[in-house]
Amino acid sequence: SQTIHQWPATLVQPVGSPLSLECTVEGTSNPNLYWYRQAAGRGLQLLFYSVGIGQISSEVPQNLSASRPQDRQFILSSKKLLLSDSGFYLCAWSVGSRTSNQPQHFGDGTRLSIL
């Protein structure tokens, strides 16, 4: 069966510091991968998605970037964190498909607090 792992679970970082959040998927090949941010009490905002190695699409301009160095690895990064980057970050995967009927499966999230 497929599993998705995110780490760390929680992270406290000072303003201006770099960031690296990692997500890996097991048990499937060539998945679509997604990064979301969820602000407190809010819905989900899609940040990035990827349909293959090295292929990253950004949904919103921001202080963050994403990379996919391996088929089942998705990394969210920042060179200098801002206070507004605080939030709950979720990674998700779906079957690699160009149809719209694929559900997404989520990791347990990373709680990021910026001080």
Added chain:
Amino acid sequence: AQSVTQPDIHITVSEGASLELRCNYSYGATPYLFWYVQSPGQGLQLLLKYFSGDTLVQGIKGFEAEFKRSQSSFNLRKPSVHWSDAAEYFCAVGALYSSASKIIFGSGTRLSIRP
């Protein structure tokens, strides 16, 4: 453009009572619809999905949802709620973009259970 509306931000029901969470969508073609549940500090778990066929779909944890095309609705129901059902519930519609399937989420409904 595709969109999902969950008109109720917060609902409180008594344990053992029935539940209905509302969801309306806007989509130009046959929608693919999903309901997810998120416990505090956790990722999202897929409850059920509708692609086609029978408009009443059964999910996990005793939930069901009914697709009504004439009303553009996909309401989630449960005959008798348990305290463990307290969580945030997200309705979502699958969207097809040029390179990947995406999911558009509603803003969520927080469910509280009264003892």
